[in-house]
Amino acid sequence: MNSACIDIRNLNVFYDGHTALKNISLSIPHRQITAIIGPSGCGKTTLLRSINRLIDFSDGVKVSGEILVDGQNILGPKADVTSLRKKIGLISQKPSPLPMSVYDNVAYGPRIHGMRDKKELDKTVRNCLETAGLWEELKDRLRTSATKLSVGQQQRLCLARSLAVKPEILLCDEPTSALDPVSSQNIENKLAELKKYYTIVIVTHNIHQAMRLADYVVHLYLGELVEYGPANEVFQKPKEDRTRAYINGTAFKELEIDSQINLKGKVCPLNFVFAKEALETRCREEWKPTARR
Amino acid sequence: MTVDQGNNIITLNTVSKKTIVSRRRLAELVSTRLMLAATAFVGALVLIIAIGLFLKARPILEANSLGELLFSSTWRPSRGEFGFFPFIMGTLWVTILAGLIAMPISILGALYLAEYAPKRISALMKPAIDLLAGIPPVVYGIWGLLALAIGGINIGFNVLTGGIVLAIMVIPVIMSVSEEVFRMVPQEIKEASLAIGATKWETAKNVVIRNSLPGLAAATILGFSRAFGETMAVLMVVGNIARVPSSVLDPAYPLTALIANNYGEMMSIPLYDSALLLAALILFLAVVFFNVAARLVLAKIQQRWA
Amino acid sequence: MHRRRVEEAIFKGLMIASITIVAGSLLSIVAILAWKGLPALNIAMVTQTPKGGYYLGKEGGILNAIVGSLYLATGATVLAFIISLMVALFLQREYIGKTRFAGLVRLSLDILWGIPSIVYGAFGFAIMLYMGIRASLLGGIIVLTLLEIPILTRALDEVVRMIPKDLKEASYALGTTRLETSFKVVARQALPGIITAVLLAFGRGIGDAASILFTAGYTDRIPTSLFDPVASLPLAIFFQLGTPFPEVQARAYASAVILLVIILSISIVSRLLTKRLARNTVK
Numbered sequence: 001m002n003s004a005c006i007d008i009r010n011l012n013v014f015y016d017g018h019t020a021l022k023n024i025s026l027s028i029p030h031r032q033i034t035a036i037i038g039p040s041g042c043g044k045t046t047l048l049r050s051i052n053r054l055i056d057f058s059d060g061v062k063v064s065g066e067i068l069v070d071g072q073n074i075l076g077p078k079a080d081v082t083s084l085r086k087k088i089g090l091i092s093q094k095p096s097p098l099p100m101s102v103y104d105n106v107a108y109g110p111r112i113h114g115m116r117d118k119k120e121l122d123k124t125v126r127n128c129l130e131t132a133g134l135w136e137e138l139k140d141r142l143r144t145s146a147t148k149l150s151v152g153q154q155q156r157l158c159l160a161r162s163l164a165v166k167p168e169i170l171l172c173d174e175p176t177s178a179l180d181p182v183s184s185q186n187i188e189n190k191l192a193e194l195k196k197y198y199t200i201v202i203v204t205h206n207i208h209q210a211m212r213l214a215d216y217v218v219h220l221y222l223g224e225l226v227e228y229g230p231a232n233e234v235f236q237k238p239k240e241d242r243t244r245a246y247i248n249g250t251a252f253k254e255l256e257i258d259s260q261i262n263l264k265g266k267v268c269p270l271n272f273v274f275a276k277e278a279l280e281t282r283c284r285e286e287w288k289p290t291a292r293r
Numbered sequence: 294m295t296v297d298q299g300n301n302i303i304t305l306n307t308v309s310k311k312t313i314v315s316r317r318r319l320a321e322l323v324s325t326r327l328m329l330a331a332t333a334f335v336g337a338l339v340l341i342i343a344i345g346l347f348l349k350a351r352p353i354l355e356a357n358s359l360g361e362l363l364f365s366s367t368w369r370p371s372r373g374e375f376g377f378f379p380f381i382m383g384t385l386w387v388t389i390l391a392g393l394i395a396m397p398i399s400i401l402g403a404l405y406l407a408e409y410a411p412k413r414i415s416a417l418m419k420p421a422i423d424l425l426a427g428i429p430p431v432v433y434g435i436w437g438l439l440a441l442a443i444g445g446i447n448i449g450f451n452v453l454t455g456g457i458v459l460a461i462m463v464i465p466v467i468m469s470v471s472e473e474v475f476r477m478v479p480q481e482i483k484e485a486s487l488a489i490g491a492t493k494w495e496t497a498k499n500v501v502i503r504n505s506l507p508g509l510a511a512a513t514i515l516g517f518s519r520a521f522g523e524t525m526a527v528l529m530v531v532g533n534i535a536r537v538p539s540s541v542l543d544p545a546y547p548l549t550a551l552i553a554n555n556y557g558e559m560m561s562i563p564l565y566d567s568a569l570l571l572a573a574l575i576l577f578l579a580v581v582f583f584n585v586a587a588r589l590v591l592a593k594i595q596q597r598w599a
Numbered sequence: 600m601h602r603r604r605v606e607e608a609i610f611k612g613l614m615i616a617s618i619t620i621v622a623g624s625l626l627s628i629v630a631i632l633a634w635k636g637l638p639a640l641n642i643a644m645v646t647q648t649p650k651g652g653y654y655l656g657k658e659g660g661i662l663n664a665i666v667g668s669l670y671l672a673t674g675a676t677v678l679a680f681i682i683s684l685m686v687a688l689f690l691q692r693e694y695i696g697k698t699r700f701a702g703l704v705r706l707s708l709d710i711l712w713g714i715p716s717i718v719y720g721a722f723g724f725a726i727m728l729y730m731g732i733r734a735s736l737l738g739g740i741i742v743l744t745l746l747e748i749p750i751l752t753r754a755l756d757e758v759v760r761m762i763p764k765d766l767k768e769a770s771y772a773l774g775t776t777r778l779e780t781s782f783k784v785v786a787r788q789a790l791p792g793i794i795t796a797v798l799l800a801f802g803r804g805i806g807d808a809a810s811i812l813f814t815a816g817y818t819d820r821i822p823t824s825l826f827d828p829v830a831s832l833p834l835a836i837f838f839q840l841g842t843p844f845p846e847v848q849a850r851a852y853a854s855a856v857i858l859l860v861i862i863l864s865i866s867i868v869s870r871l872l873t874k875r876l877a878r879n880t881v882k
């Protein structure tokens with residue numbers, strides 16, 4: 001049953017000459033949750049955007065290699081990008097509601113793909129909003145502008161909007177980064193349920209979330225694939241030192257964390273704080289760090 | 294099991310889905326072609342106009358030498374003498390005077406609105422400037438007539454009147470673009486200057502204006518090309534006498550006014566219509582020259598700034 | 600220190616003077632037109648076409664010119680909008696993006712924007728002579744369309760380019776085509792800007808005289824077909840002003856008031872609509 005659903009072969013992505021993904025090869029199994037972990041800026045979003053070709057919209061980007069979805073190379077010239085994107089939904093890191101009402105946001109996809117019947121649309125919208133855990137909150141406000149929702153609500157709305165086109169694969173880029181613990185818990189539960197019907201790829205900075213959810217784990221580091229395999233193996237006995245360092249927050253000599261995690265000025269994930277501290281303690285003699293006294 | 298179920302759902306809808314997909318694909322294809330056609334048309338329009346004007350102007354270019362056409366001051370169409378010099382000078386005088394008046398006023402005004410003015414005043418001035426930009430040339434012409442040329446100040450029909458009317462017409466164009474450019478200067482840079490003890494004006498002069506130079510250049514070019522091609526408003530107040538003006542108080546006869554006053558009624562005189570289209574061609578080439586030169590200069594400036 | 604203060608004061612004074620000049624000229628335009636035009640304004644001006652001897656000071660109005668101008672500007676704006684919207688959307692990244700072709704089209708648009716309207720008029724008339732078309736509503740509409748295309752396309756291009764990228768990507772992620780995203784998301788988000796641009800172009804179309812001086816002709820009747828000549832407000836003003844009779848000249852001022860009122864209403868409508876429509880867009 002674990003037939004591969006997405007097969008990535010020798011994928012390279014360059015932005016204006018600088019390499020964002022180096023020679024990635026992996027297969028993402030059917031109807032499982034695959035988690036992509038790794039420090040900020042390591043290319044997780046880039047990988048997701050390659051899988052549904054949204055990468056086409058980045059400036060100065062060059063992609064080489066193959067991504068096979070159901071045996072067809074979606075990077076090839078003959079790929080039908082439009083139907084590909086319907087099949088592979090992507091929920092982006094930053095929620096982006098379309099400039100229309102809540103209802104129209106969810107109905108946007110189905111309408112475009114040919115659903116006209118009012119009743120059917122109503123049902124789809126309701127189902128999707130329920131799945132995303134928004135129905136109770138918003139059932140009286142379906143006609144208000146989606147841009148007025150809170151960020152967390154927008155995030156869930158984007159999930160509902162993606163579900164509405166009945167994708168087969170869901171790519172979620174940090175779906176819970178804008179949510180409170182309870183809502184994240186809800187989303188996690190939903191994803192665990194949805195796994196029955198969808199192949200799910202999720203990017204997360206939260207190792208515990210990955211441990212709770214993932215069947216498979218992909219660890220990226222500075223654009224390279226470090227380790228990849230079933231979750232229990234990777235989490236329990238990682239083959240790679242760097243993975244162990246990332247998971248346990250223990251030190252690893254080669255980590256140039258400082259420069260890397262501050263790339264985007266983002267708050268670094270908790271385990272990196274550990275990793276950094278460990279690094280400093282261990283290397284104190286050699287490095288003479290300017291750290292706090 | 295679940296796999297089959299999923300597949301079932303898809304196969305059930307296959308027929309209707311296929312037609313929808315192909316219809317959508319067709320719409321995409323057709324629309325892309327149409328858009329390409331429209332874009333190609335717009336891209337080619339400049340060429341079409343250039344060729345059309347050139348073909349029409351060719352008879353006179355063959356009959357008279359270019360030097361004579363451009364630099365002779367005798368304009369006697371009935372005798373076949375077509376010297377454009379007075380008209381070219383008329384256009385230059387009026388345009389340059391308008392630019393000289395409009396530029397400082399627009400830039401200082403824009404600076405005031407962007408940096409100094411209380412919110413209430415800039416909120417009030419914005420629609421006023423937009424409105425001023427939207428007033429038709431004929432109305433400006435009437436205003437010039439009643440307020441400057443005969444009534445009011447009574448300075449007569451000359452370069453000065455034309456220049457003032459044109460300046461008032463282009464000020465809103467330059468001012469609104471400049472204001473936008475000034476507002477784009479990041480707050481931090483201004484604060485950095487204020488923090489070392491510069492006054493507001495010194496900051497405006499050394500930081501805001503300097504940072505906005507490319508944008509100001511673009512705004513000025515917009516204003517100049519608008520003034521340069523204006524017909525109706527100028528026509529009504531410059532006097533229209535085909536002599537090279539020697540001061541701002543002399544009347545002038547710009548190229549645009551020449552065409553407007555004579556085209557359409559000149560069929561009987563040989564080469565007259567060709568001469569007027571040559572005037573149009575001169576205006577056209579000047580616009581092309583402006584634009585290409587502006588691009589090169591802006592690219593240079595931006596290169597230096599980047 | 601003293602010198603710096605003085606410099607600051609001088610320039611601040613100059614700035615305030617500049618703004619005063621701008622505000623003052625607007626007020627002066629409105630005041631002079633009202634003073635000269637309002638006395639001659641009456642209901643007949645806007646409800647009647649010129650009767651015999653109108654240009655000698657007898658009865659009638661300029662309904663022909665008002666209607667003519669509306670016909671001309673509406674026709675031209677509709678045509679120009681269709682073409683310009685296609686071009687502006689085509690200039691988006693996902694169509695031709697930053698290619699050489701796009702650069703050439705933008706240069707071409709800049710040049711077209713700068714071409715004086717009298718040149719459009721002369722060029723249009725030359726073409727019409729060549730093709731044997733008389734000065735007519737159709738001719739006027741075509742030339743005005745050419746005049747409006749660069750104005751509208753540049754404005755729309757600007758508006759379309761301001762659309763957040765995330766928004767388009769959100770739509771593409773659902774498997775939409777470029778056409779669908781362009782019309783359902785881009786055009787929708789850009790709607791306030793589009794309306795402003797269209798009304799701006801309409802205003803330019805209704806106020807321009809030089810381009811239709813030869814191509815639209817002039818008539819005292821309201822045109823009934825595209826091939827009839829048509830009167831227009833700016834030209835009505837111009838011609839009435841050109842008569843030696845003070846009564847008719849006063850009517851020119853009154854016509855200018857009418858034109859100004861139309862322009863003012865366009866500007867007000869534009870403001871109201873944009874405010875209204877901006878509610879649903881992403882900030």
Ligand SMILES: Nc1ncnc2c1ncn2[C@@H]1O[C@H](COP(=O)(O)OP(=O)(O)OP(=O)(O)O)[C@@H](O)[C@H]1O
Pocket residue numbers: 015016020039040041042043044045046047058059093263264266
């Ligand atoms: N459009 C772009 N142009 C140029 N470089 C880019 C672009 N998008 C991403 N990059 C670079 O590619 C690398 C990978 O970026 P990516 O967004 O995939 O990281 P990420 O793993 O998703 O990080 P985060 O966890 O912060 O979201 C980074 O170094 C980033 O700076």
Ligand SMILES: [Mg+2]
Pocket residue numbers: 044045046093173
């Ligand atoms: Mg990311």
